Amino acid sequence: METQTDILIIGGGIIGLAIAVELRQRGATVTLLTRDVHHTATRAAAGMLAPHAEGIEPGPFLDLCEKSLSAYPEWVRKLEAISGLPTHYWPCGILAPVYHSPDATTHPPVSGTWLDATAIRHAQANLGSDVVGGWWFPEDGQVNPRALADALYHTAETLGVEIHSGVTVEAIQQSQGRVTQVQTAAGDWAAQHYILAAGSWSSALLPLPVQPCKGQMLSVRVPPQGASPQEALPLRQVLFGEDAYIVPRQDGRIVIGATVESVGFTPDNTLAGIRTLIERAVRLYPVLDNLPLEETWWGFRPTPPDEWPILGESHCANLTLATGHHRNGILLAPATAHLIADWVWNQQGRDRLHPFRWQRFHEHQTPPVHPSTHPPIHLPTPMQTLPSPTLLPSDTDSPLDPPLTIAGRPFQSRLMTGTGKYRNFDEMRASVAASGCQIVTVAVRRVQTNAPGHEGLAEALDWRKIWMLPNTAGCKTAEDAVRVARLGREMAKLLGQEDNNFVKLEVIPDAQYLLPDPIGTLQAAEQLVREGFAVLPYINADPLLAKRLEEVGCATVMPLGSPIGSGQGIQNAANIRIIIENAKVPVVVDAGIGTPSEATQAMEMGADALLINTAIAQAKNPPQMARAMGLATEAGRLAFLAGRIPVQAWASPSSPTTGTITS
Numbered sequence: 001m002e003t004q005t006d007i008l009i010i011g012g013g014i015i016g017l018a019i020a021v022e023l024r025q026r027g028a029t030v031t032l033l034t035r036d037v038h039h040t041a042t043r044a045a046a047g048m049l050a051p052h053a054e055g056i057e058p059g060p061f062l063d064l065c066e067k068s069l070s071a072y073p074e075w076v077r078k079l080e081a082i083s084g085l086p087t088h089y090w091p092c093g094i095l096a097p098v099y100h101s102p103d104a105t106t107h108p109p110v111s112g113t114w115l116d117a118t119a120i121r122h123a124q125a126n127l128g129s130d131v132v133g134g135w136w137f138p139e140d141g142q143v144n145p146r147a148l149a150d151a152l153y154h155t156a157e158t159l160g161v162e163i164h165s166g167v168t169v170e171a172i173q174q175s176q177g178r179v180t181q182v183q184t185a186a187g188d189w190a191a192q193h194y195i196l197a198a199g200s201w202s203s204a205l206l207p208l209p210v211q212p213c214k215g216q217m218l219s220v221r222v223p224p225q226g227a228s229p230q231e232a233l234p235l236r237q238v239l240f241g242e243d244a245y246i247v248p249r250q251d252g253r254i255v256i257g258a259t260v261e262s263v264g265f266t267p268d269n270t271l272a273g274i275r276t277l278i279e280r281a282v283r284l285y286p287v288l289d290n291l292p293l294e295e296t297w298w299g300f301r302p303t304p305p306d307e308w309p310i311l312g313e314s315h316c317a318n319l320t321l322a323t324g325h326h327r328n329g330i331l332l333a334p335a336t337a338h339l340i341a342d343w344v345w346n347q348q349g350r351d352r353l354h355p356f357r358w359q360r361f362h363e364h365q366t367p368p369v370h371p372s373t374h375p376p377i378h379l380p381t382p383m384q385t386l387p388s389p390t391l392l393p394s395d396t397d398s399p400l401d402p403p404l405t406i407a408g409r410p411f412q413s414r415l416m417t418g419t420g421k422y423r424n425f426d427e428m429r430a431s432v433a434a435s436g437c438q439i440v441t442v443a444v445r446r447v448q449t450n451a452p453g454h455e456g457l458a459e460a461l462d463w464r465k466i467w468m469l470p471n472t473a474g475c476k477t478a479e480d481a482v483r484v485a486r487l488g489r490e491m492a493k494l495l496g497q498e499d500n501n502f503v504k505l506e507v508i509p510d511a512q513y514l515l516p517d518p519i520g521t522l523q524a525a526e527q528l529v530r531e532g533f534a535v536l537p538y539i540n541a542d543p544l545l546a547k548r549l550e551e552v553g554c555a556t557v558m559p560l561g562s563p564i565g566s567g568q569g570i571q572n573a574a575n576i577r578i579i580i581e582n583a584k585v586p587v588v589v590d591a592g593i594g595t596p597s598e599a600t601q602a603m604e605m606g607a608d609a610l611l612i613n614t615a616i617a618q619a620k621n622p623p624q625m626a627r628a629m630g631l632a633t634e635a636g637r638l639a640f641l642a643g644r645i646p647v648q649a650w651a652s653p654s655s656p657t658t659g660t661i662t663s
Contacts, residue, residue: 312340504538
């Protein structure tokens with residue numbers, strides 16, 4: 001294919017559009033591909049410009065945020081002039097009420113002024129009775145993100161950016177350290193240089209640690225009471241509370257947000273989310289209780305582990321990264337566009353991009369994490385009530401071993417267990433407890449049909465403390481597996497795990513050896529990922545299949561050590577090592593492990609976790625074996641992290657050979 005554009009941008013949210021406009025103004029020809037320009041994280045945001053209210057500590061990230069904030073007035077003025085559309089930028093200041101007075105050891109936030117209980121009520125009437133004071137941030141403000149997105153889109157079109165909506169990039173083709181083209185269902189596209197600005201979907205194309213962080217929001221409306229909507233506004237600035245924020249618009253709309261949920265790409269608002277928002281917003285500002293509900297919506301923040309954006313060069317010479325802006329995409333759009341354009345078009349600014357390089361996640365020193373101090377609402381989930389593991393207290397003290405994270409959800413235990421083949425429920429419950437596991441897999445089909453040994457299984461465990469992993473055991477085709485996975489998600493919801501989108505994918509047509517079907521597994525995985533599932537596929541130890549499943553978006557890969565229930569141990573060690581070496585998602589060794597020593601062997605190879613069922617359930621003393629497997633899993637993990645000594649063909653004395661006593 002002939003190259004017809006200088007720059008190809010993947011992603012049509014505010015970051016992609018802002019970069020496209022900046023590069024076009026510098027003379028580049030720009031093509032932008034987006035899956036749906038009307039459903040990006042931009043349009044779901046509240047639009048706060050709040051680097052000081054969010055409590056970002058001094059450093060490169062705050063410097064970038066403040067630079068972007070200072071650029072906002074001139075940036076939106078140009079957009080409005082070119083597009084002819086308003087952005088509703090409003091430097092209204094932000095008030096951050098608190099429920100507990102700061103003590104003498106509290107460091108005052110940057111650019112903030114403390115207001116006591118009397119002063120803050122002079123600044124804003126009708127605050128909740130629990131408010132004891134707050135901080136005033138006069139430099140912060142807001143913009144209407146939907147209006148801003150419209151203005152950016154029309155500016156890009158007016159300037160001649162070629163925008164293709166409804167195009168999903170399926171792969172970035174690379175050769176010899178360069179991108180050669182991007183593949184889409186609508187055909188292949190090529191350019192001189194490529195920019196990845198796909199937000200939460202970036203990790204589907206490159207192994208970047210960007211996970212979707214769901215946020216639910218709602219709005220109410222102030223009924224018109226005066227000559228203009230502004231005369232009736234009960235709020236004149238943003239309220240940035242400790243557990244919710246309230247953003248008034250100049251047209252009488254009031255936006256309330258936002259939840260913070262690690263649920264993958266699970267869509268839709270939930271009663272729990274909206275109820276939590278309402279309760280916390282009304283506590284902060286009781287006037288809201290009497291206003292009519294206008295709209296509810298949700299979106300997915302693109303969130304790296306440290307919540308700093310990923311900017312600058314990638315592993316390919318002609319591919320630049322601009323993703324992972326978490327909750328600050330609206331704020332950082334002007335600065336990001338300027339930095340990326342400097343780098344791509346003028347090869348300048350490497351030092352300014354350095355703190356946000358992708359390589360920081362693979363180095364010992366990473367930027368400090370400074371989570372927001374006020375507004376995120378973390379919904380309670382079953383996993384938050386789990387006890388800390390007690391098998392080896394020292395493992396929780398090690399900074400070298402973060403929790404096992406699957407689809408953005410952290411787990412302290414690296415052992416998963418099953419529920420089948422036990423002699424009775426009492427043994428099963430005791431074994432789950434003894435193992436210390438936090439994930440238990442359940443065969444959806446057998447529970448739905450009340451198969452022998454599975455009657456009442458859904459009620460046999462406390463699912464407030466255990467994360468359910470529904471599995472598609474018994475499915476022989478991809479179609480069956482997809483259908484059963486959907487049932488499993490509903491079953492998890494019925495048991496109280498509203499945000500559980502996990503599924504262990506099994507497609508096994510072979511009744512004798514129980515070997516998974518690689519083609520059917522891949523087909524089912526592709527469909528389930530599209531439907532928002534966190535897919536954990538059970539596979540043969542095939543490195544090529546494992547990589548392909550990772551590329552389509554699976555949350556883990558689960559190679560078998562040997563056939564299910566055989567107790568043969570690790571018979572595919574060489575292939576499993578290759579999978580571990582190349583995988584960017586957790587590798588869970590599943591099936592065939594018969595003894596704790598084999599569990600330790602798998603973990604010493606570098607596996608991220610194990611799934612063990614038969615070896616525990618069929619042991620003479622299942623709870624005792626479960627505890628042994630839990631200890632073995634931890635021991636193997638610690639041994640892997642410690643690093644074994646090299647194997648040598650000769651002896652090496654452990655005692656010194658110099659300075660010995662001679663007669």
